[in-house]
Amino acid sequence: MRIKSTTFIKSAVKPADYPPPGLPEIAFAGRSNVGKSSLINVLVERKGLVRTSSTPGRTQLINFFDVNGCLTLVDLPGYGYAKVPLEVKRQWGPMMERYLAGRETLQGVVLILDIRRVPADGDLQMLSWLRSYGRRPIIVLTKTDKLTKNERAKQIALIAKTLEMPRDQLLLFSALNREGRDQIWQTIVAVAGLEQTEGEPA
Numbered sequence: 001m002r003i004k005s006t007t008f009i010k011s012a013v014k015p016a017d018y019p020p021p022g023l024p025e026i027a028f029a030g031r032s033n034v035g036k037s038s039l040i041n042v043l044v045e046r047k048g049l050v051r052t053s054s055t056p057g058r059t060q061l062i063n064f065f066d067v068n069g070c071l072t073l074v075d076l077p078g079y080g081y082a083k084v085p086l087e088v089k090r091q092w093g094p095m096m097e098r099y100l101a102g103r104e105t106l107q108g109v110v111l112i113l114d115i116r117r118v119p120a121d122g123d124l125q126m127l128s129w130l131r132s133y134g135r136r137p138i139i140v141l142t143k144t145d146k147l148t149k150n151e152r153a154k155q156i157a158l159i160a161k162t163l164e165m166p167r168d169q170l171l172l173f174s175a176l177n178r179e180g181r182d183q184i185w186q187t188i189v190a191v192a193g194l195e196q197t198e199g200e201p202a
Helices: 036-044 086-102 121-132 149-163 181-192
Strands: 006-012 025-030 062-067 071-075 106-114 136-142 170-172
Touching: 025 036, 025 086, 025 181, 036 062, 036 071, 036 106, 036 136, 036 181, 062 086, 086 106, 086 121, 106 121, 106 181, 121 136, 121 149, 136 149, 136 181, 149 170, 170 181
Parallel strands: 025 071, 025 106, 106 136, 136 170
Antiparallel strands: 006 062, 062 071
């Protein structure tokens, strides 16, 4: 996708705070140290649009971004072992589940996994939520530059088996060399139902 403009819309906790439904939405979910912010920044070609941090768990709200006036990207709070107050962590599950269950303009969810790790309980719970709510999962494996070709193949096979998904449904990504960016955009465009011209490679 050729990125012409990317604008932060607002942050929200509950449905009453969401932007009015309109454009198709694609959400991003993943463990709090999986590289979600880096993925979004590379996709929209804005280095600092989504703040990255060495401290997991900085994203504690649902953040909405307008892309080209035709698509909304939604950054969901990271889950996992983030060092945040217990009360905040308790709010994340219901906050994300309300969004995933009830948002009428949500077309799909990019579920981000570290290729070096076996999917954890939180990842499997998120995938279960997506399936139960009829949300299309787009699985992206990040940090591919950290592994050799042989290590990659082994991890892809293991992750596919754990998720009970075909290997060819797992998209590879590296924020370092931008591997996989165009393929991820092509998938997002198709899932969001955008016109093909909007999905032309940058």
